Amino acid sequence: MYERKIPLNLNCGLDLIGEVLYGKWKIRLLWFINAGHKRPSELQRKIPDASRRVLNIQLKELEKHELVTKKIYPVVPPKVEYSLTDFGKSLIPVISMLGNWGDENEERLRNVILKRSESN
């Protein structure tokens, strides 16, 4: 694993939630797992822009942070299922709120994100 050189800040609630939610695909992983897409291959299909590798890595972090649990079925071909823990479920309303704000302001956001600033 990567060894941090700049120490973490964990001063306030925002730092703490940031630490578990940062990661390009984590929020989506939580979202889709909550929606019932539990198997790695399903998640990969749902999030085709992410490399399979990063999804594994980020799932492992979510597991470390106790937001999801992983269940491995001893069958062949291998079967794995992720589920949200109660802790993870408590994040769903937060994620909803983020998504809703984005949806409500979709057009405006698209505009400001895509417009080129004076310089670039």
Next chain:
Amino acid sequence: MYERKIPLNLNCGLDLIGEVLYGKWKIRLLWFINAGHKRPSELQRKIPDASRRVLNIQLKELEKHELVTKKIYPVVPPKVEYSLTDFGKSLIPVISMLGNWGDENEERLRNVILKRSESN
């Protein structure tokens, strides 16, 4: 400015809000500006771990995204004040919710973030 090589995803609300909120210090900038700390030097004091440079850069992005406005007073020594736009203000409840979730789960989060996984 940096020219992206991997195209943005702007499929859903989560992508969109992510685009304007990602950036190590942006949420805090919005938060402190909302709390009345408007001048660059104040913000730097409030967020001492960020380099002055990044704060400028991220403030400029927030401005581009119409979440803050910048007012330059033609005085000497120079005075600048940032304020939230209405659009920016509409994010405050979202940010509150993030911070609250973090605060409510502070102890647990600290634990899971700092624990070392089996490997590292």
Next chain:
DNA sequence: TTGCATACGGATAAATTTTTCCCCTGTTGT
């Protein structure tokens, strides 16, 4: 026997973000 589906993970490269370093503006006070 080759190929496929399912899942895991190491090593390394590439992309992206953040930091560091240094310099610039103009006026006021010493």
Next chain:
DNA sequence: ACAACAGGGGAAAAATTTATCCGTATGCAA
């Protein structure tokens, strides 16, 4: 004349995250 204050920004380095490539394993179907 010169340092100090308040704000900006270019260039390059460092830090961090994500992607690419490859190899592991199992049992079943063609």
